[in-house]
Amino acid sequence: MSLLSKLEETLVCLKAGKVTLPYPAQAQPLPEKFRGRPIFDATKCIGCAGCANNCPAREILVFDVCQEVRILQYLGRRCTYCGRCADVCPEKAITMSQEFENGTNAIGDLGQRLELFMSTCQRCGRCFKGPSVLEDLKMKGYRSDDLQNERWIFRSRAFLEEEKTVDDIQIELD
């Protein structure tokens, strides 16, 4: 009885043959939908901060350095590659790329920084409506706990200040 089962098990192994892939020498092709590191396209982005407000990991910060320049900072530290930012972006400025070999020693390596020239509404600074009410609620950015939670907070400044907008940014910049 037991011998028979051993034979059957051998058969299972023999039938399988060699299946190990020669990775990293040769990588398995990735499916089209693969969600790798998000890539931000500065030419498309309108700086609406929809992505920042919907990122579960709070990986995207948007802040203004002066009236005309808005910075979108993607930190790339604990991004989970969930793709929510790409989902909500109205301009399709974010693509989930095929990059997955992202191991690095320096925490800032994966970050991206866009400098956006703005000519948005001076009063509300927004130009984008969320696809659903839940999302809409977040687009308004009115929550009192915003700053502390790395939420994007709207603050337009006519001149550059020394003081940091959010503590985190400076750490990531150096």
Add this chain to the structure above:
Amino acid sequence: MIAREMFEKFKQRFGPLIERADLPSDRRLFVFVDRSVVKYVCQHIFRELDARYVITIGADDRPFSGKFLVAHNFAFDKDHLLCSVLTQLPADDPKIDSITDMVPAASWAEREMRDLVGIEPVGHRYLKRLVLPDGWPENNHPLRKDVPWNEVPVEFDPDREFRFDEPPEGCTVVPFGPFHPTLDEPAHFRLYVEGEMVRGCEYRGFMVHRGIEKLAESVMSYNDIPMLAERICGICGCVHNVAYVQAVEEAAVLKPPPRAEYIRTIMLELERLHSHLLWVGLACHIVGFDTLFMQSFRIREPIMWIAEKISGNRKTYALCVIGGVRWNITPEVKIELRQTLDKLETEWRAVVSAVSKDRNIQKRTWGVGVADKDLVKESGLIGPVARAAGVDIDCRRDHPYAAYDRVEFDVITEQGGDVWSRLLVRMKEVFESIRIIRQCLDKMEVGPLQLEIKDELPIGRMGLSSVEAPRGESHHFVITGENNRPRRWRVRAPTYQNLQAVPRMIKDQQIADMTISLGSIDPCFSCTDRLETIDLRSGVTKVWSQEELLKLTRAKKV
């Protein structure tokens, strides 16, 4: 009408002591009772009506109602009913009678409630700290609303050590864990052994407690949390993702479109497939049969690939948002999925036929780690552990969600209650999962993937959701709240209940069987330890203090 009938029964029995009740649907029952009778109500439900204990939840409701809230959840599996017994406690006196004398399974949940919310279970016999780190001050309860989510109390004392219980007389202590080759995640068992026989053990876990619930309740928003919930578990993440979303949907009375429900079902079953194959592999690995470990993993791999094709990731599908799903199953993927399933079925059949006769595996697993029907009832065991003991429960059938009410499948049970039976149950469930996916692919209708949500979600509503994870029932409880986020979200992962029974499963067994007994519940410690707020390295070693360790690790980084 079962919810109403049940409620009538309670009313007859307890009359005016039932304050009010809420019957949102025929499968849910919320009863609010006075705290003086909560113990008796629970006893009645658990003993006389023979319900299954699910979980106890403590919540700080003071900012809204001025009271604390305790919920004891029970499941009437045969009647397809989930029932929650709720009690409000005054803000200045958060005490409630412990139900552990009648419902032993509530032990951990009550200890956790005391640690995190500061509700005292009066009459609990073993009130040792369970969840919080050893150095955490006594009077700080992180899940209270007045505690900020990122606070480290000033009184935190990293040098305070954990005090172990005294071993019984004549026993030697053998430490098992926190890091052990057969444990994938940290947990510490202090085994009391007499010769080769294990006589008892003390469990110390919650070492990777990550504060997920607090984070969700104070920082994140409804549609962020699914991505966080998914990271509760490294193997059955999609389960938590779906369970959370369903709980919110239930609270807000939203019904996702049918296609979304089918897709949820398919992804959940894909997850079960890869999880069961992984478990069979690991079980073989634990008993020293690495050939089959390799083969299981080989057979499992195509499942990961197809999941990647559908969702963009092998494991973290990021599937749900409130009111629907994010990924579609296209006709091309459908064809490929069918081919993958066919191949899997043939290959798995060969493995099952070989393994089910293998003497070596049988010798290592027969009569080992037995959990009988009694233990299943007392400890609230679930999933394959319960089914292997002949207890016929399965949330997919008993509390149908997603599209499970539209597919046919069998609930696999065995009678032995030992590790061998669990192995058989899991091996056979693979075929049922394949069957379910095939039916879903046939029946799936075209249509939208997401519900359009027009209004803000209502506030202060409760939702329950039970999802059958590969390891057992995963239960989520949500109270909706302000600011686009839930007020309270409680996750009860299957290992939370199953792990509590391990000390009784390994009692009077050879110490060498410890590993497979523990392995057989398919433990998932990160699920169990959802909510730590601070590093728990204190007291592990005397050579390095926590400070020094931190310095050391930080120095290495640069």
